[in-house]
Amino acid sequence: MSAAETLASSVRADAPPAISLKGVNKWFGALHVLRDVNLDVALGERVVVCGPSGSGKSTLIRCINRLEEHQEGQIIVDGIELSNDLRSLDAIRREVGMVFQSFNLFPHLTILENCTLAPIWVRKMPKKEADELAMEYLTRVRIPEQASKYPGQLSGGQQQRVAIARALCMKPKIMLFDEPTSALDPEMIKEVLDTMVMLAETGMTMICVTHEMGFARTVADRVIFMDRGEIVESGEPQSLFSNPQTERLQTFLSQILRGH
Amino acid sequence: MSDITANTTLHSSSAARRAPVSLVGPMAWMKTNLFANWWSTAITLALGYLFIRTGVGFIDWAFVNAIWTVPVSPAGIANTEACREAKGVGACWAVIHEKHRFILFGTYPYDEHWRPLVVCFLFIGLYIVSAMRRFWRWELALIWAAVLTVIGVLMWGGVLGMTYVPQERWGGLPITLILATFGLAFAFPVAILVALGRRSNLPAIKALCVLYVELIRGVPLISLLFMASVMFPLFLPEGMNIDKLLRAQVAIILFAGAYLAEVVRAGLQALPKGQYEAADALGLSYWKKTGFIILPQALRLVIPPLVNTFIGFFKDTSLVLIIGIFDLLTAGKTAIIEPAWQGFGVEVYITLGLIYFLFCYAMSKYSAGLETELNKDRRR
Numbered sequence: 213m214s215a216a217e218t219l220a221s222s223v224r225a226d227a228p229p230a231i232s233l234k235g236v237n238k239w240f241g242a243l244h245v246l247r248d249v250n251l252d253v254a255l256g257e258r259v260v261v262c263g264p265s266g267s268g269k270s271t272l273i274r275c276i277n278r279l280e281e282h283q284e285g286q287i288i289v290d291g292i293e294l295s296n297d298l299r300s301l302d303a304i305r306r307e308v309g310m311v312f313q314s315f316n317l318f319p320h321l322t323i324l325e326n327c328t329l330a331p332i333w334v335r336k337m338p339k340k341e342a343d344e345l346a347m348e349y350l351t352r353v354r355i356p357e358q359a360s361k362y363p364g365q366l367s368g369g370q371q372q373r374v375a376i377a378r379a380l381c382m383k384p385k386i387m388l389f390d391e392p393t394s395a396l397d398p399e400m401i402k403e404v405l406d407t408m409v410m411l412a413e414t415g416m417t418m419i420c421v422t423h424e425m426g427f428a429r430t431v432a433d434r435v436i437f438m439d440r441g442e443i444v445e446s447g448e449p450q451s452l453f454s455n456p457q458t459e460r461l462q463t464f465l466s467q468i469l470r471g472h
Numbered sequence: 473m474s475d476i477t478a479n480t481t482l483h484s485s486s487a488a489r490r491a492p493v494s495l496v497g498p499m500a501w502m503k504t505n506l507f508a509n510w511w512s513t514a515i516t517l518a519l520g521y522l523f524i525r526t527g528v529g530f531i532d533w534a535f536v537n538a539i540w541t542v543p544v545s546p547a548g549i550a551n552t553e554a555c556r557e558a559k560g561v562g563a564c565w566a567v568i569h570e571k572h573r574f575i576l577f578g579t580y581p582y583d584e585h586w587r588p589l590v591v592c593f594l595f596i597g598l599y600i601v602s603a604m605r606r607f608w609r610w611e612l613a614l615i616w617a618a619v620l621t622v623i624g625v626l627m628w629g630g631v632l633g634m635t636y637v638p639q640e641r642w643g644g645l646p647i648t649l650i651l652a653t654f655g656l657a658f659a660f661p662v663a664i665l666v667a668l669g670r671r672s673n674l675p676a677i678k679a680l681c682v683l684y685v686e687l688i689r690g691v692p693l694i695s696l697l698f699m700a701s702v703m704f705p706l707f708l709p710e711g712m713n714i715d716k717l718l719r720a721q722v723a724i725i726l727f728a729g730a731y732l733a734e735v736v737r738a739g740l741q742a743l744p745k746g747q748y749e750a751a752d753a754l755g756l757s758y759w760k761k762t763g764f765i766i767l768p769q770a771l772r773l774v775i776p777p778l779v780n781t782f783i784g785f786f787k788d789t790s791l792v793l794i795i796g797i798f799d800l801l802t803a804g805k806t807a808i809i810e811p812a813w814q815g816f817g818v819e820v821y822i823t824l825g826l827i828y829f830l831f832c833y834a835m836s837k838y839s840a841g842l843e844t845e846l847n848k849d850r851r852r
Binding site: 318320 | 755
């Protein structure tokens with residue numbers, strides 16, 4: 213993918229931010245995993261988070277739908293502040309889709325059931341409508357013919373595409389990707405990335421934790437580099453990658469590039 | 473593909489072939505497994521001899537030399553002379569022939585025995601219907617409620633022209649089936665709630681569940697039954713009396729619940745964290761997550777230990793004999809108290825064992841089938 217293919221930006225800076233983190237801190241025991249993180253993500257913005265392992269990038273996006281609890285600071289998603297109030301949490305989780313590194317499909321349900329469960333029981337959608345919606349998204353991720361199979365019968369790449377379709381069936385406003393290609397064989401990475409690019413083209417607000425720099429260059433409006441729990445640098449992919457300001461990012465980029 | 477078909481002759485040597493004849497068939501199997509070398513042959517022959525010796529001995533005792541009936545005097549006293557003479561040589565099945573109604577139904581009024589008989593068939597019918605997956609709908613709960621009501625009406629009577637039979641006179645197989653069925657049917661939901669409670673984030677609920685499991689598991693079932701039958705009534709206000717069978721039933725439910733809870737918890741523990749997170753991320757509420765995602769997977773994982781516990785408790789119901797409830801085993805024991813039949817316990821216990829075995833074996837066969845059926849999705 214070359215820089216010429218970069219997607220047109222769909223950022224709507226005029227609207228209030230889709231996600232807003234102010235002074236967020238989190239500890240795992242004595243380990244300070246998020247240090248004073250401030251981040252605003254605009255509606256329609258596509259953000260890629262990168263950084264060495266253990267830098268807190270997964271924890272950061274898991275805090276956004278409260279799979280992890282932050283201990284200090286404020287997180288506002290879609291205008292609702294994350295707190296211990298279960299009702300506001302449910303409201304946020306309805307609007308935020310998540311794709312995991314290890315797919316986490318429900319193995320006892322068929323592909324179609326995986327996709328329709330939440331729309332039917334959370335969105336209260338009639339079953340027929342949910343089925344149609346699911347088939348539409350499965351077609352979009354190019355596996356409609358697998359709808360009646362079980363997750364165990366699919367390849368890793370196919371499973372991850374189902375996971376994306378499952379999240380989309382909830383019609384979320386924001387999508388979080390937690391290293392979606394890290395558990396995949398190399399030949400399957402592309403099919404998942406293509407699906408994500410396709411999603412980006414629709415103007416979805418996305419935060420992706422990934423090491424796929426090609427994807428970042430093509431899709432991201434902004435790349436955030438994290439190290440040791442803090443945001444070290446952020447900016448447009450071109451300038452950030454070609455002109456890193458800090459030594460930490462330089463080291464990280466040289467390691468990533470050497471690996472490729 | 474096309475170039476392979478073009479070169480069929482070249483590839484024919486690697487095509488699937490049948491195994492050589494000398495490697496298949498019963499003869500080859502025996503040769504490799506039973507008579508592979510001299511000591512294997514020696515062990516085979518020795519075991520074969522023992523097997524045939526005991527087998528022939530048992531058949532002689534149980535069938536060839538067995539006495540099936542004995543004359544009974546008009547006063548109802550059996551003449552067991554023939555049985556006493558054949559003792560040690562042949563079985564005296566006459567005791568079963570004479571006493572089978574007492575063993576099966578205990579002290580239930582003789583003329584009303586059709587009622588517990590129908591109850592037993594209702595129970596078995598209920599098991600069969602519940603075992604079929606196509607009946608796994610919410611209506612099944614209604615069927616259960618209806619059948620259990622009918623069972624209660626039949627046992628107690630007092631309506632529809634049936635005479636009233638107090639619970640003290642119930643006995644035999646119906647008691648065993650009542651204790652086991654109600655026991656497990658109520659203990660299972662209790663167990664699920666307790667297992668979920670032990671993993672709860674709410675400290676009070678968690679502590680309560682831990683306390684329940686540890687307390688109940690820490691005492692023998694016998695002492696629980698004693699408490700239910702002897703101590704519990706002391707705490708009740710005067711004049712109030714809860715049925716003894718019901719008290720034993722509650723003790724069994726509490727006991728089975730604690731054990732099953734730990735089995736269920738093992739299943740909850742075994743599920744990967746990602747399943748919980750995926751359900752959370754989709755916005756499923758706690759109960760929907762538990763009902764649709766967690767329990768269906770967790771319970772499938774623990775079918776073998778679950779059935780293990782079920783079978784154990786089916787047999788443990790026989791412990792109610794110590795508080796004077798007439799279950800199948802107690803009825804069997806009592807049947808041979810009569811002087812004429814004293815000393816024929818072996819035949820009675822073999823019969824009782826066979827009845828218990830039939831129920832337990834059916835459970836284990838069914839669970840094995842269920843396991844393969846439900847874990848289909850794990851096969852590729």
